Amino acid sequence: MSKRLKLVGLASSRTLRSGKTLANTDSSEKTSPYFARKKRTGSKKHIPIKIEYEAADDKTNIEDTNLISDVAIKTENVETSIDTKDIKIEKHEIEEEYVEQSTDLKNIKDEKQWTPPNWETIFENIKEMRKYETAPVDTMGCHKCTDPNATPVISRYQSLVALMLSSQTKDQVTHAAMQRLNSYGCKPDIIAATPDEVLGKLIYPVGFWKRKVEYIKRTSVILLNKYNGDIPKTVQELCELPGVGPKMAHICMRTAWGEVSGIGVDTHVHRICNRLGWVKRSTKTPEETRKELEDWLPRSMWSEVNHLLVGFGQETCLPRFPKCSECLNKDICPYGSKNIKTKK
Numbered sequence: 487m488s489k490r491l492k493l494v495g496l497a498s499s500r501t502l503r504s505g506k507t508l509a510n511t512d513s514s515e516k517t518s519p520y521f522a523r524k525k526r527t528g529s530k531k532h533i534p535i536k537i538e539y540e541a542a543d544d545k546t547n548i549e550d551t552n553l554i555s556d557v558a559i560k561t562e563n564v565e566t567s568i569d570t571k572d573i574k575i576e577k578h579e580i581e582e583e584y585v586e587q588s589t590d591l592k593n594i595k596d597e598k599q600w601t602p603p604n605w606e607t608i609f610e611n612i613k614e615m616r617k618y619e620t621a622p623v624d625t626m627g628c629h630k631c632t633d634p635n636a637t638p639v640i641s642r643y644q645s646l647v648a649l650m651l652s653s654q655t656k657d658q659v660t661h662a663a664m665q666r667l668n669s670y671g672c673k674p675d676i677i678a679a680t681p682d683e684v685l686g687k688l689i690y691p692v693g694f695w696k697r698k699v700e701y702i703k704r705t706s707v708i709l710l711n712k713y714n715g716d717i718p719k720t721v722q723e724l725c726e727l728p729g730v731g732p733k734m735a736h737i738c739m740r741t742a743w744g745e746v747s748g749i750g751v752d753t754h755v756h757r758i759c760n761r762l763g764w765v766k767r768s769t770k771t772p773e774e775t776r777k778e779l780e781d782w783l784p785r786s787m788w789s790e791v792n793h794l795l796v797g798f799g800q801e802t803c804l805p806r807f808p809k810c811s812e813c814l815n816k817d818i819c820p821y822g823s824k825n826i827k828t829k830k
């Protein structure tokens with residue numbers, strides 16, 4: 487409180503001590519001598535005015551101070567609000583960027599999420615048609631070609647040889663050739679030392695038997711020198727072997743090592759996927775089909791899809807003259823619907 491305010495305070499106390507109320511007291515008595523030269527009437531109003539005036543200086547100062555701080559605060563606020571604005575803009579930009587990114591991700595996701603219509607029903611229908619396992623692949627596929635008494639290392643080698651023989655060859659022919667080879671001694675050291683003519687006679691009449699003699703012998707030597715007689719455990723290394731491609735490598739990983747590295751797509755799988763519309767656009771090679779199929783088919787189904795479709799292709803969805811009228815998918819298969827209409 488200021489000095490003058492105190493004086494006024496004293497005058498008021500004196501007035502109260504004299505027993506006079508403010509109401510019946512002369513204005514000169516009510517006013518401190520300090521203010522005597524400025525005679526005023528309506529002391530009730532003037533005293534507070536003076537005080538207010540004197541206080542006003544202080545107040546002004548206070549206000550000035552407040553003003554400064556106010557200005558400072560306001561300026562600060564402006565700065566803060568600019569900062570906030572900047573942050574907001576920045577945030578907005580980030581949000582926009584995020585929106586752009588999420589749109590990109592959504593597009594990628596949408597692209598990834600593509601699935602062919604009715605594929606689950608079709609899959610179940612094929613399983614139903616295959617439930618008795620009567621196709622050649624069920625009893626004579628590569629997984630049935632190894633010697634049951636062979637060691638794991640030799641068994642893996644025999645799986646690989648069977649796969650090499652199976653290319654462009656019916657399961658019955660491959661299986662019979664493997665029976666002869668197993669009886670002869672289907673081990674890498676024995677095969678590597680076998681004359682070409684002898685090996686040729688053992689595997690004949692598999693498709694491209696002359697070329698396969700060369701591939702199998704060269705592979706056996708590589709396995710002995712580089713892998714201690716075992717087969718490699720990666721798709722990449724398997725594909726480096728003579729005559730081994732991605733389809734063979736993925737199936738080999740599954741049958742020999744029990745690992746699912748990808749979908750084995752042969753001519754049956756390639757053809758059926760195109761007929762069923764299980765590829766976004768029609769594909770020209772099994773390798774293209776494999777990539778398309780792996781894009782949407784749940785990984786948990788990769789191990790069974792090859793075997794399922796190969797058998798289905800051997801019995802029902804034949805390369806020429808598929809048995810569409812007998813197929814459980816005839817009403818939902820794009821190829822089957824057209825095929826049946828054409829025949830009518």
Ligand code: SF4
Pocket residue numbers: 761762802803804808809810811813814815816817819820821822823825
């Ligand atoms: S309807 Fe015909 S083309 Fe379609 S999956 Fe069945 S057999 Fe194959």
